Amino acid sequence: MDVDLKKVSTIVDKYQGAGGALIAILQDIQDEFNYLPPDALKSVAEKLKIPLINVYSMATFYKSFSLKPRGKYLVTICLGTACHVRGAKNILGEVKKRLNVKRGETTEDKMFTLETVNCLGACALGPIMVVDGEYHGQMATRKVDAVLEKYKSKGEN
DSSP: OOOOHHHHHHHHHHTTTOGGGHHHHHHHHHHHHSSOOHHHHHHHHHHHTOOHHHHHHHHHHSTTOOSSOOOSEEEEEEOSHHHHHTTHHHHHHHHHHHHTOOTTOBOTTSSEEEEEESOOSOGGGOSOEEETTEEEOSOOHHHHHHHHHHHHHHHHO
């Protein structure tokens, strides 16, 4: 994927070159490209006049950043204790089967990326599946297909 460095430059300029805005800059770049492309990180380091290792340190420290291309929609399955005892592993298995991916992978069509977390802090709703920031509580394997289809149809528009 070729990265539009003009877009990266516009994002950095929006923060007036403030090095303290690195996290915000990286968030905006990830919003634009669905991940942090290496060329974009290099451009950020050059524009902010900071070592590239500092940019990579920030990009790898926070779990919300990804150095690999992600899908349009992030699917997160909670595997915390409350969700686990209510069948989260089964939900995860069904999502993996439906999307034909493993944890941390992105579907071939770049529509979905599957991730797991240890807790989402909404234990009463467990098991929980979050897609594109939208919580789907009391999930069951029979509900997985309908939830994924909702986002597939949104993504095709």
